[in-house]
Amino acid sequence: MAEHTIKAFDEDIDRLRGLIAEMGGRAEAAIENAMLALQRQDKTLAAEVVADDRRIDAIEAEVEKLVIQVIALRAPMANDLRDVIAALKIVGVVERIGDYAKNIAKRVPLIATNTRTLEPISLLPSMGQVAGEMVHDALNAFAARDPELALAVVERDTVVDDFYNSVFRTLVTFMVENPKTISECAHLLFVAKNIERIGDHATNVAEMVYYAATGQTLPERERGADIQPED
Amino acid sequence: MTEEQKSLAPANPKMTARDVKVFYGPKQAIKGVSIDVDMDNVTAFIGPSGCGKSTFLRTLNRMNDTVASARVEGEITLDGENIYAPSMDVVQLRARVGMVFQKPNPFPKSIYENIAYGPRIHGLAAGKADMDVIVEKSLRRAGLWDEVKDRLSDSGTALSGGQQQRLCIGRAIAVEPEVILMDEPCSALDPIATAKIEELIHELRGRYAIVIVTHNMQQAARVSQRTAFFHLGELVEYGVTSDIFTNPRQERTKDYITGRYG
Numbered sequence: 001m002a003e004h005t006i007k008a009f010d011e012d013i014d015r016l017r018g019l020i021a022e023m024g025g026r027a028e029a030a031i032e033n034a035m036l037a038l039q040r041q042d043k044t045l046a047a048e049v050v051a052d053d054r055r056i057d058a059i060e061a062e063v064e065k066l067v068i069q070v071i072a073l074r075a076p077m078a079n080d081l082r083d084v085i086a087a088l089k090i091v092g093v094v095e096r097i098g099d100y101a102k103n104i105a106k107r108v109p110l111i112a113t114n115t116r117t118l119e120p121i122s123l124l125p126s127m128g129q130v131a132g133e134m135v136h137d138a139l140n141a142f143a144a145r146d147p148e149l150a151l152a153v154v155e156r157d158t159v160v161d162d163f164y165n166s167v168f169r170t171l172v173t174f175m176v177e178n179p180k181t182i183s184e185c186a187h188l189l190f191v192a193k194n195i196e197r198i199g200d201h202a203t204n205v206a207e208m209v210y211y212a213a214t215g216q217t218l219p220e221r222e223r224g225a226d227i228q229p230e231d
Numbered sequence: 232m233t234e235e236q237k238s239l240a241p242a243n244p245k246m247t248a249r250d251v252k253v254f255y256g257p258k259q260a261i262k263g264v265s266i267d268v269d270m271d272n273v274t275a276f277i278g279p280s281g282c283g284k285s286t287f288l289r290t291l292n293r294m295n296d297t298v299a300s301a302r303v304e305g306e307i308t309l310d311g312e313n314i315y316a317p318s319m320d321v322v323q324l325r326a327r328v329g330m331v332f333q334k335p336n337p338f339p340k341s342i343y344e345n346i347a348y349g350p351r352i353h354g355l356a357a358g359k360a361d362m363d364v365i366v367e368k369s370l371r372r373a374g375l376w377d378e379v380k381d382r383l384s385d386s387g388t389a390l391s392g393g394q395q396q397r398l399c400i401g402r403a404i405a406v407e408p409e410v411i412l413m414d415e416p417c418s419a420l421d422p423i424a425t426a427k428i429e430e431l432i433h434e435l436r437g438r439y440a441i442v443i444v445t446h447n448m449q450q451a452a453r454v455s456q457r458t459a460f461f462h463l464g465e466l467v468e469y470g471v472t473s474d475i476f477t478n479p480r481q482e483r484t485k486d487y488i489t490g491r492y493g
């Protein structure tokens with residue numbers, strides 16, 4: 001894209017995009033580490049995820065400040081305006097994604113070691129990986145202003161939803177058969193729900209990226225029910 | 232015209248231009264511009280210096296007639312009537328299509344006389360009382376009445392720049408025009424005086440078809456509902472103002488409004 005006649009405008013935009021790239025990278029790492037901590041029952045790593053969330057919150061505040069400054073001083077127009085508004089909305093969503101990862105990490109010490117043999121534990125990392133990749137791709141799409149990549153993220157949300165339905169059924173079955181596991185299974189249910197929400201938020205980011213890149217909003221999608229009814 | 236431009240065309244345009252070309256001697260300044268000017272919306276012409284926006288504006292009331300080397304081709308209509316037809320009375324045309332210029336240019340006469348001059352030569356007032364009504368009404372519409380009502384015999388040139396410009400707008404209004412053309416009406420004014428003119432444009436919308444040429448894109452965004460972007464004598468894009476400023480279709484428009492031009 002051609003440069004602005006006023007160079008300081010480009011510097012502001014570059015800084016904004018740099019901050020969002022960092023924030024996205026940190027949110028992605030938080031999801032990955034939270035899932036790793038859960039799998040390995042690693043309380044130290046879980047505590048790190050919780051502590052690192054502060055930096056994500058700080059970046060959100062920094063971006064908000066910068067966006068207000070750019071609007072006030074540069075009066076961005078057209079694709080610049082769409083970019084800046086998308087940046088403001090994206091950081092709000094990525095901050096929530098960070099919170100979900102933090103919430104998963106906080107549950108690690110509450111889940112007893114023996115649950116490692118539970119089947120859902122083996123499903124959750126793959127589910128987390130898909131959600132993490134969606135976050136990664138959504139932010140890459142923003143960096144590259146790539147509407148096709150954003151569209152691919154939106155379409156992948158059903159994978160996470162399907163995972164969630166599968167985990168939900170498995171956990172309910174477990175709880176019915178082994179009432180002693182209810183406490184652990186309840187935590188795992190929340191973990192699955194958090195990952196499912198991360199997928200939804202990554203989808204929202206992708207929709208904002210699509211609008212920023214093209215000026216068109218995506219048509220409303222058919223959204224499946226969160227929980228498929230039992231047949 | 233593209234489909235998009237067609238859909239923008241008002242059902243009953245006040246003025247239309249079809250394939251308008253303007254030459255200054257051998258040099259072509261306007262290269263086949265077609266556009267409809269809507270009665271109910273303010274239309275802004277934007278574009279870099281030398282893009283032809285002022286030249287094109289001046290074709291709308293035949294101001295280019297005063298430039299010896301200028302030649303206009305194509306068709307321009309006002310209420311369906313070709314304004315370049317030999318039968319068109321140019322003095323009458325300029326009363327119907329008034330103009331406000333970049334630098335306020337009041338006559339070196341009293342405030343009252345500045346307004347009364349036009350109606351008098353066009354025979355719009357029956358007598359002194361009638362003229363008083365026209366002067367007050369015009370100054371009120373121009374948002375200047377309260378500031379000058381106690382000193383109507385003071386010279387128009389003694390007013391501040393912003394007041395002078397509103398006096399010139401009042402003078403244009405006094406002859407009951409149908410269209411008002413404004414050629415960078417605020418470029419010599421400070422931000423407060425500018426805001427008053429912009430508010431005035433907003434109030435005059437609907438009563439007159441208004442076309443404004445401006446270098447200030449923010450001003451186009453603030454005062455207009457339709458924006459036309461000119462570049463190198465061509466009409467590059469014409470659309471709803473909010474679309475032009477959030478999602479322009481043409482690369483050249485985008486580069487210009489985002490500050491990436493040239």
